[in-house]
Amino acid sequence: MIVCSCSRISDFDIELALLDLLNQPEAPIPTPGAVYRYLEKRMNCCGCAPVAVEVIYAKLEDLERRGLICPYRSLSTRERLKKLSLMKGRGDASRVLVTADDETA
Numbered sequence: 001m002i003v004c005s006c007s008r009i010s011d012f013d014i015e016l017a018l019l020d021l022l023n024q025p026e027a028p029i030p031t032p033g034a035v036y037r038y039l040e041k042r043m044n045c046c047g048c049a050p051v052a053v054e055v056i057y058a059k060l061e062d063l064e065r066r067g068l069i070c071p072y073r074s075l076s077t078r079e080r081l082k083k084l085s086l087m088k089g090r091g092d093a094s095r096v097l098v099t100a101d102d103e104t105a
């Protein structure tokens with residue numbers, strides 16, 4: 001499935017990026033920006049951000065269920081994502097994550 005038509009990123013590309021990113025010693029929060037940077041792509045129109053967030057969450061759970069990423073690291077990542085959302089005080093996770101990417105870029 002194509003997630004980002006501007007940068008031609010599929011859900012499989014995101015899965016592979018998450019596998020590499022989350023198995024790094026200092027794994028970053030896998031925001032769409034972090035994943036896109038890892039893939040050496042850029043967000044252009046940002047229309048894919050909500051879908052990218054949903055795919056990242058789904059892939060995190062799937063990779064954890066398949067034993068491909070450490071469940072503790074996955075849990076830690078999800079908690080950090082949740083904290084980031086709460087810190088921003090918004091319910092729209094995609095907006096929060098895109099904003100967080102802007103701040104860390």
Ligand code: FES
Nearest residue numbers: 004006044045048
């Ligand atoms: S659809 Fe992903 S940046 Fe435009």
